[in-house]
Amino acid sequence: MKKALFLLTFCCAALVASAQDFYVRSVGTAADGSYLVGVTVNVKKKLPTSAEDLVMRYAVEGVMFNGLTNASGMTSQKPLIKDPDVRQTKAAFFEAFNNEKAYQRYCSIVPQTLISMKNKKTKMIETTATVVVNKEELQHYLEESGVIKGFSSLW
Numbered sequence: 001m002k003k004a005l006f007l008l009t010f011c012c013a014a015l016v017a018s019a020q021d022f023y024v025r026s027v028g029t030a031a032d033g034s035y036l037v038g039v040t041v042n043v044k045k046k047l048p049t050s051a052e053d054l055v056m057r058y059a060v061e062g063v064m065f066n067g068l069t070n071a072s073g074m075t076s077q078k079p080l081i082k083d084p085d086v087r088q089t090k091a092a093f094f095e096a097f098n099n100e101k102a103y104q105r106y107c108s109i110v111p112q113t114l115i116s117m118k119n120k121k122t123k124m125i126e127t128t129a130t131v132v133v134n135k136e137e138l139q140h141y142l143e144e145s146g147v148i149k150g151f152s153s154l155w
Contacts, residue, residue, distance in 0.1 A: 020041060020042065020043050020044075020048075021041070021042040022039065022040065022041045022042070022058040022061075022062065023039070023040045023062075024037050024038065024039050024058065024059060024062030024063070024066060024068055024069070025037070025038045025068055025069045025070070025071040025074075026038075026068040026069070026070055026071060026074035026075060026076060026077060027071055027074060027130055028074060028130075029074075030132050031132075032136075033134060033135055033136030033137070034132050034133060034134050034135060034136070035063060035068060035077060035132070035133045035135050036110075036130065036131075036132055037059045037062065037063065037068060037107075037130070037131045037132070037133050038071065038128070038129075038130055038131075039055045039058050039059045039062065039128065039129055039130075039131055040126065040127070040128045041054050041055060041058050041126070041127045041128075042124045042125070042126050042127075043124065043125045043127070044123065044124055044125075045123070045125075046125065047116070047125060047127070051114060051116045051127045051129075052109060052114060052129075053101065053104075054127055055109065055114065055127055055128075055129040055131060056103055056104055056107050056108075056109065056131060057098065057101075057103050059103075059107050059129075059131035059133050060103035060106055060107055060133055060138065061103070063077070063079070063080060063133050063135060063138065064079060064080050064081050064138070064142070065079050065081055065087070066079055067079040077135075080135070080138065080139050080142060080148060081142070081147065081148055082148075083148075086147060086148075090147055093145060093147060105137075105141075106133060106134050106137055106138040106141070107131050107132060107133045107134065108131065108132050109129050109130070109131050109132075110129070110130040110131065110132060113128075113129045113130040114127070114128075114129040115127070115128050115129070
């Protein structure tokens with residue numbers, strides 16, 4: 001029993017260690033209908049795609065699923081998708097959304113904020129940037145795609 005528990009714990013730790021960590025936070029105010037998002041992505045070994053692609057993807061993913069934590073007195077924002085099971089129920093939609101890089105339509109990187117550096121101790125590559133995410137357009141797209149319900153469904 002102890003061996004099985006140890007093996008299960010070791011496998012879970014290995015999966016977590018190889019996964020990408022990302023953090024999103026509100027870093028300021030943007031134009032109406034948009035969020036100014038600070039994104040930090042930690043990747044083991046090498047970047048799977050371009051750094052720009054990576055931060056844009058996780059900025060949009062953070063707005064959709066995690067919401068934004070408050071940083072430096074900024075207000076926190078709730079996620080657009082409140083149902084935790086939607087990643088599994090709409091897996092084909094999100095796979096296509098990421099593979100086609102559709103998230104790029106809803107965000108842009110603030111010039112000269114993209115920084116990538118390697119941490120010598122952890123061997124992780126940390127990429128940070130400030131990204132403007134157009135929340136209104138993204139929300140409209142998710143409503144049209146049937147991922148989330150819009151206000152019209154309430155009537």
